[in-house]
Amino acid sequence: MKAQKLRELDEKELNKQDHEMQEQAFRLRFQMSMGQTDGVKKLRELRKDRARTLTILRERQIAASKGKE
Helix, strand or coil, X not given: CCXXXXXXXXXXXXXXXXXXXXXXHHHHHHHXXXXXXXXXXXXXXHHHHHHHHHHHHHHHHHHHHHHHC
16 A cells, blocks of 8 residues: 555554554464465565554654644
8 A cells, every 4th residue: 555545544544454454464474374375475565564554653643742842
């Protein structure tokens, strides 16, 4: 998912998206360990998307804390 698209979401939706990605990564890693799938590319893409989501959430936390000061 593109960062611009993620920036349009609110904090609640971003947290929900992060949780879903975390579960999906767990399932994918489990399937890979059982030899059911070869999803290395999907896992890599999922990790990057999750990192983008967490980065945007952190940027918003920092902006909110600077706004309070």
